Amino acid sequence: MATNLINSVTTVAGPAARTQRAPARPTVPWWFLMPALLLYGFVVIVPSVQGAAFAFTDWDGLSVVKHFVGLANFREIFADPAGRGAAVNTLVIAVAITFIQNGIGLLLALGVNARIKSRNVLRVLLFAPAVMTPVVTAYLWKFMYAPDGAINGFFEALGLASWHQNYLGDQSLVIWSVVGVVVWQFAGYSMVIFLAGLQSIPSEVLEQAHVDGAGAFARFWFIVRPALAPAITVNLMLSIIGGLKIFDQVWVMTGGGPGHASETLSTLIYKNAFQFNEFAYSIALALVLTVAVAILSAGQYRLLRRQEG
Amino acid sequence: MYRYRMRSLGLELLMIAVALVVAFPLYILVNISVRKPGDLSSPAAPTTSPTLRNFADAWQQAGLAGAIANSVIVTVVSVAIVVLVSSMAAYRLARVGTRWSQAVFLLVMLGLLLPFQLALIPLYHTMRDLGLLGSLWSLVLFYSGLQIPFTTFLYAGFIRALPREYEEAALIDGAAPMALFVRVVLPLLRPITGTAVILNAIFVWNDFLTPLLYLSGSDQQTIPVAIFSFVGQYTSNWSMVFAGLIIGVLPILTVYFLMQRRIIKGFAGGLKG
Numbered sequence: 001m002a003t004n005l006i007n008s009v010t011t012v013a014g015p016a017a018r019t020q021r022a023p024a025r026p027t028v029p030w031w032f033l034m035p036a037l038l039l040y041g042f043v044v045i046v047p048s049v050q051g052a053a054f055a056f057t058d059w060d061g062l063s064v065v066k067h068f069v070g071l072a073n074f075r076e077i078f079a080d081p082a083g084r085g086a087a088v089n090t091l092v093i094a095v096a097i098t099f100i101q102n103g104i105g106l107l108l109a110l111g112v113n114a115r116i117k118s119r120n121v122l123r124v125l126l127f128a129p130a131v132m133t134p135v136v137t138a139y140l141w142k143f144m145y146a147p148d149g150a151i152n153g154f155f156e157a158l159g160l161a162s163w164h165q166n167y168l169g170d171q172s173l174v175i176w177s178v179v180g181v182v183v184w185q186f187a188g189y190s191m192v193i194f195l196a197g198l199q200s201i202p203s204e205v206l207e208q209a210h211v212d213g214a215g216a217f218a219r220f221w222f223i224v225r226p227a228l229a230p231a232i233t234v235n236l237m238l239s240i241i242g243g244l245k246i247f248d249q250v251w252v253m254t255g256g257g258p259g260h261a262s263e264t265l266s267t268l269i270y271k272n273a274f275q276f277n278e279f280a281y282s283i284a285l286a287l288v289l290t291v292a293v294a295i296l297s298a299g300q301y302r303l304l305r306r307q308e309g
Numbered sequence: 310m311y312r313y314r315m316r317s318l319g320l321e322l323l324m325i326a327v328a329l330v331v332a333f334p335l336y337i338l339v340n341i342s343v344r345k346p347g348d349l350s351s352p353a354a355p356t357t358s359p360t361l362r363n364f365a366d367a368w369q370q371a372g373l374a375g376a377i378a379n380s381v382i383v384t385v386v387s388v389a390i391v392v393l394v395s396s397m398a399a400y401r402l403a404r405v406g407t408r409w410s411q412a413v414f415l416l417v418m419l420g421l422l423l424p425f426q427l428a429l430i431p432l433y434h435t436m437r438d439l440g441l442l443g444s445l446w447s448l449v450l451f452y453s454g455l456q457i458p459f460t461t462f463l464y465a466g467f468i469r470a471l472p473r474e475y476e477e478a479a480l481i482d483g484a485a486p487m488a489l490f491v492r493v494v495l496p497l498l499r500p501i502t503g504t505a506v507i508l509n510a511i512f513v514w515n516d517f518l519t520p521l522l523y524l525s526g527s528d529q530q531t532i533p534v535a536i537f538s539f540v541g542q543y544t545s546n547w548s549m550v551f552a553g554l555i556i557g558v559l560p561i562l563t564v565y566f567l568m569q570r571r572i573i574k575g576f577a578g579g580l581k582g
Contacts, residue, residue, distance in 0.1 A: 027486075028400055028401040028404045028405060028486065028490075029401075029486050030401065032397040032398060032400060032401040032486070032490070033397075033398045033401050033402070033413065035393075035394040035397065035398075036394040036395055036397065036398035036417070036457050036461065037398070037413070037417075039390075039394060039450075039453050039454040039457060040417060040420060040454050040457045040458070041454075042450075042454055043428065043432065043450065043451055043453070043454025043455055044420050044423060044425075044428055044454055044455060044457075044458070045416075045420075046431075047427075047428035047429075047430075047431040047432040047435065048423050048427045048428045048431075050431035051427045051428060051430065051431045052427070054430075054431060061430075061434070108327070111320060111323070111324045111327070112324065114317070114320055115317060116317055116320055116321040116324060117321060118321060118324065118325060119324075122324055122325070122328050123573065124566070124569045124573070125328050125331070125332060126327075126328060126331055127569075127573055127576075128335075128562065128565060128566075129331065129335075130576075131511055131515075131561055131562070131565045131572070132515075132558050132561065132562065133514070133515045133517075133532065133533050133536070133557060133558055133561065134515060134517065134533075135515075135517050135533040135536050135537055135557075136533075136536060136554045136557055136558045137334075139536070139540055139550065139554055140334055140337070140338050140551075140554060141334065143337075143341070143352075143547060143550075143551075144334055144337060144352075149352060150333075150334075150337045150351075150352040150353050153351045153352055153353050154353055156351075157351070157353065184331065184334070187331075188331075189576065192573050192576050192577045193576070193577055195577065196577035241424075244424070245424050245425075245426065247517070247518050248517045248518070248533075251517075252537065265426075266426055266518070269426050269430075270518070270521075270522075273430050273433075274522065274525075279430060282430060283427070283430055283431070286424070286426040286427040286429075286430065287427060289424050289426055289427070290422075290423060290424055290426075290427050293422060293423075293424050294422055297422060298422075
């Protein structure tokens with residue numbers, strides 16, 4: 001129907017109309033913005049501003065009375081081993097995910113971009129975990145990680161019983177187990193974005209470089225890497241922001257434990273707001289998270305834009 | 310030539326091995342879900358006498374029918390709203406280049422950097438005051454607003470690259486702005502609408518924290534929350550739990566495998582900076 005309309009319109013308007021219509025630009029009315037701005041204001045801007053303000057009060061979530069307490073909530077976060085631990089864990093998890101997921105994603109993209117017969121099937125399969133509900137994959141891995149679970153069983157079958165680990169019960173191992181699940185699920189996501197970057201490189205350019213005697217590494221560094229710069233920016237931004245916000249996998253597999261060994265800012269926000277009724281403290285944690293996201297993504301963005309040139 | 314083929318074969322085998330490692334947990338998922346209760350063989354060993362009993366049990370115990378219906382309603386309605394209002398806003402923002410317009414665009418893009426955890430708790434109280442807690446509409450409202458920055462970003466980039474000729478021609482024909490938008494602009498935006506629908510729908514469908522908060526204490530659940538409470542109740546019966554996990558993830562995996570080409574393109578194309 002729409003194409004009919006366009007066709008009839010172009011024939012009617014024709015070349016004669018074209019020559020005289022120079023200033024006739026379609027004006028998009030201002031109210032086109034209103035539904036989006038109202039929704040966005042109500043759901044994001046107003047509560048975020050409220051949140052930023054509540055973080056400096058002693059609000060308990062129930063009473064109407066709030067007192068300004070300055071930086072007390074923030075002092076408490078960094079004095080409390082759980083709060084400090086959550087901040088450190090969140091940062092470690094986000095940085096680890098960013099490096100490992102994108103490293104593996106890049107290798108997978110190079111692999112499925114090569115001329116192998118199974119590449120289309122492999123792409124579909126390797127990306128599949130990325131669409132699955134994180135709650136589901138987290139339960140699956142909780143079972144696999146159990147002391148008598150599939151991973152230890154697998155090592156046992158290989159005669160490597162000494163490799164047995166308590167993946168989710170060991171305080172020094174647990175956040176790496178969480179990182180492992182996220183990397184397993186989202187490496188295919190990074191792969192797909194890198195692949196889009198790789199496919200923008202004309203194969204003649206690579207072949208010519210090969211003919212001219214450029215080795216595999218030189219071709220990667222001087223041709224592939226610059227072409228991948230936008231994909232690298234997008235991938236790193238996505239994984240650092242996603243990593244900082246991590247909640248589902250931790251909440252399902254460990255609840256932040258053992259002790260506070262896998263506590264993240266998001267799990268602590270949830271606990272303080274909805275289990276301990278420490279609303280102001282919880283919002284202060286959310287503000288710490290916001291600042292971390294802003295600093296890390298802005299810093300990374302500047303750094304990467306310079307690379308893109 | 311021969312050397313090249315040997316290397317391709319090597320890479321082929323290596324990549325298939327990697328894919329098998331990635332698929333191993335999914336094999337475990339299916340393998341355990343068809344096991345009879347009391348079968349204590351190793352999780353990796355293929356199940357000898359498979360049964361579908363666990364799926365019937367999980368379907369009854371977990372109340373997944375209601376949760377699937379709720380997830381469908383929330384996903385469809387919020388994605389429809391967010392796509393319509395964001396495309397309209399992006400159309401105005403991309404076509405009008407005034408300082409005000411640029412400022413509004415930046416204000417909307419600021420939302421890309423704000424983690425929703427910050428808005429979640431104050432909004433929880435607003436929702437409570439409005440009597441929306443425990444209702445699916447709280448989720449629809451939340452996602453419709455939350456996804457606007459990202460969706461507007463997608464549309465604005467696409468519209469800026471779109472020639473104005475069609476709109477100008479239709480304008481001369483005397484179409485009203487809304488009619489022009491619906492009949493001329495929206496059809497031109499179809500490729501990016503596909504991407505926006507896919508990315509938003511997968512996010513909304515899989516989100517866990519928001520329904521965990523806004524639906525808690527009610528009998529309404531979406532799939533991630535239904536699975537969470539179901540597994541919490543039956544942790545000892547892993548066969549039934551895994552059957553429940555499969556039922557929970559089957560709708561989205563089915564859609565994925567039916568539309569994999571489109572979905573993978575959406576994820577890759579929509580995010581090209």
